[in-house]
Amino acid sequence: MRRASPRAVRLLLLASLALAGCGIDVEGRSDEPVAGAGAPAHGDTFIQSSISDIAGLIPNITSDSASHEVGGLVYDGLVRTDRNLDWTGQLAESWTFSRDCMTLTFKLRQNVRWHDGQPFTAADVLFTYQTMIHPKTPTAYKDDFLVVKDAEVLDPYTFRVTYSRPHARALQSWGLNMLPKHLLERYVADGKLKESPQNSQPIGTGPYRFREWKSGEKIVLVANPDYYEGRPYIGRIVYRIIPSQGTIFLELKARGVDLASLTALQYVRQTEYPAFRKAYRKYRYPSSGYTYFGFNLKDPRFADRRVRQAFAHAINKQELIDGVVLGMARDATGPLRPGTWAYTNRVKRYEYDPEKARALLAEAGWKDRDGDGLVEDKEGRPFTFTIRTNQGNEERKKVAEIIQQRLKEVGVGVEIQILEWSSFLKEFIKKKRFEAIVMGWGVGTDPDQYVVWHSSQNGPDQLNHISYANPEVDALLEAGRSSCAQPDRVRYYHRLQEVMAEDLPVIFLYFRDALPVVASRVRGVEPAPAGIFYNFTEWFVPRELQRYTSG
Amino acid sequence: MALFALRRFLLAIPLLIGITFVSFLVIHLAPGEPVEVQTGDLSVQSTAQARQALRELYGLDKPFHVQYWKWLTRVVQLDFGRSFQPDGRPVLTKIGERLPITLLLNAVEMLLIMAVAVPIGVLSATRQYSLFDKVTTIFVFVGFATPDFWLALLLMILFGVQLGWLPISGLRSLNSEYLAFWPQQWDFISHLILPVVVATFGGLAGFSRYMRQSMLEVVRQDYIQTARAKGLPEQIVIGKHALRNALLPVVTILGLSLPGLIGGSVIVESIFAIPGMGQLMVQAVFSRDYPLIMGNLVIVAGLTLVANLCADLAYGIVDPRIRMAARRRRR
């Protein structure tokens, strides 16, 4: 089970990476003649597959990627990211920041209606904000809204929010799904949001309307004919819930689904035959999540930077990428996404060099003193530790196995322990009872990662569980998040990446590629820096190629 | 006999309560918390306050026995509460959606296994060491040893992808609502064929070997010789006398398999994308969805106890030796 940040996942669907200028290629191949592609036509049904069932129909209170994916079509936010990963208005027509960066004023679209016909107004925005900060709302996304000092409705289509300090992620946070005040008001006060009819018959403002959810089987959405950007072409979307990757692949081969995410192995080795390439188009672009090899920095062995650097030299990253994802990933040198505006790769690198690794270890006091193949410290204790990771993730398991072998070659003994997610989190991560871990982070568009790396975020329920504390990094994080002047932020974050690459609190491994395939009858899929899903509402199937009714 | 039944029934009630208490204890002792899964555990955007608020909301910060008592008093009124997962639906609803299909699948599988295993067992016994015996032995053990998912995938590739005769996964086709009545039924049945075949193939070994063994023992008994000596045709000897006695231990095994009937196999369900009880329970455990886990356990426990009671009664009635012994003891 991958636990990428849902925000990041949502962005993955609506956008992808790259800022203007940093063009990273997106592959899109098709073997169907594009000439005579057919005019855009309404209709047809698009069948998607989902490995897990949605947890609920109000994504504000869920955290699984499936419910955010579905929610992204039923609900809208004030802003969203466009094909170049820039912010563009969705329910908001425009917005302005005040000069001190602390006040944000949105001008909302007029004539937007909820799926039940009621008008959408700024009162709904205020209501959604109040819901998010209400103590009885079980949501994971309060953080960004707790910084708000004041929120007000200036007129039915103008909404102003003032922050208690400059908050760079402000704009990103308003990509939040808007909830209807007229339907949910009375449930929020009692904390009964989960029991509201909204959780079984959601009403949003999005391009698709909810039709049906058969638990464990399927979710059906139909096009919203009154959508303010125009009625989406694809008439109906069905999510088939298929919990097994192997089965999804077979359904793909039997043309039972129109969209699926491939594993690296399937992409490289199992989908190269003519019939498949005729029926589907394969795409590949960097996703927003990276995998890392982390350490408990309170453990004196790992607190020594030379040890971490030695490990970095002992690991052959290219071999790792080739072995684990068959090359379908980009090298990660830091926590920011390649291609985003704050990214830089002009940082220290660690080539595969076992000799250097051994030298660094020796410097730190670890030598093989008794000839048994393992290095020991001055007291003769051998360097052995356990790498822990969560069950359900083949990639992380393979990463751990390769690291284990490579570290063995420089004299460090590694055991692997794979643990069930919930107990892993509670017993090991939160209680900081671990030595090393292989995990991942999902990264949003905004480069602010204060909650992960700042030394103050070290509490049992907080996210800096590796206990990283570097004063320079702290200062840079604080500066970066409270400024909204882009050039300043670029400076801060470049410096941050340099420092982190030198200091190496974790060994950053790779950003894996997203590998979706789409049925070839679907037109309008345009690979862009943001991926392929940013313009989903413009995809269509020409009349003569439509396979299903859309009713 | 009636007294025996009544006594067992009354005993079952405290047993049920005991089971719930132990279950409650076990799942609360298991590490991990529902709050984690709720608040996105490692989402870069959740906070400590949010988690604490959730804990209070669900009463998870109260001591264990308080939580148990609250749960028990509600259950007695048949209120199983709502799921902790974000969809928040009533536990009974969630179970009610999945129980029928699991029961159906398992019942069909059980019937099919009996229908195949009993004749195989009987025939193997009467033709011990013959070619038939050896071939069926190997056949059922292949079924037992073959991993479910492997067979499932193979059959899906053959019948679903290459031949296209049967659907690959799910319960119904997308357009099933638009079909006429009989085509709709066939659509449903065709989706169940592969899962039932896979499940049956794996379960044949246990039953058929027991049947064979039981038959072999019975056939050697004196009274069989007597029956033969009396000149009864072999059909009657085997079919009537031997078979009835040989079925007794099989009834025991049937009783043992009942919890499985209501449980459902996670592997088969996830490969075939069937929304059954197995997946529901696994999902509940992984998200520490206490109300759903407890509801599940209570229902499964209740049904199992009832089924076991019936099986014991049946065994007691059918096996004259036990009846005789009981009568002797009472004197």
Place this chain on the structure above:
Amino acid sequence: MPALRGRSEFRVFWRTFKRNRLAVCAGIVVGILVALAVLAPVLAPWDPNKPDTRRILAGPSASHWLGTDQLGRDVLARVLYGARISLAVGFISVGIAAVIGIILGSAAGYHGGLADAVIMRLVDLMLVFPRFFLLLAVLAFLQPSIWTIMAVIGVTGWMGVARLVRAEFLTLKEREFVIWSESVGASASRVIFRHILPNAMAPVLVAMTLGIPAAILTESGLSFLGLGVQPPYATWGNILNDGKDSIEIAWWMTVYPGLAILVTVLSYNLLGEGIRDALDPRLRQAVSRFARPQR
């Protein structure tokens, strides 16, 4: 195993057993399997845990007789080393289950009354708990390792044996030879161990022989859920599991460990049944000998 009183009894058993060709073959195969497992370090041509990312999922070839897995490790080496763990898991967990089951089943069946009621309620309790749930909870507690897995499979699998033993006790208790020996004043344990238990062993043996491969398959099921033996150690179950997503392009990853499991299943069962058949007629003779004074 029943007390083999004297060499003549053993010879009778052996003679009967030898006649069953199939069982003898099975016995030899079991012996070979155990030998292969023990000799794995000598026989394996490659290090089973060393990845080689240039040869991921390579088919059977001269250098890798059974192909390679998803990290380029040699499948033959992994199957050999896997035999050690898989067979150990099978033996030990079934052994644990059998011991617990026999003890509790005998107590319930022989004494009846309160002991019977309490033990049977315990059996019901254990049976009602979904096994997976119990495994998960316990493994989460104890952290999965090969020892905890063996213990857990054993401790959650004794109920069948207990019920069988109890059922045998219930029926055998009423048999003439038992009543006779009780009336003669034999102590309870003597009655249990010399008379009832040997007769009860037959169905238990069948249960155990079916249990060994079942334990191996349970470990495979646990690997499916990610709770099996920790990486990188191979077991037949986790090689199978690793191979399930590449069945079409890497059949060797599922076929070979599958064959290994199949051969193990067949041999153990045929062996077990052979032993049981060889014991059975001998016991019947003993029984009728014993019962003669009654007539």
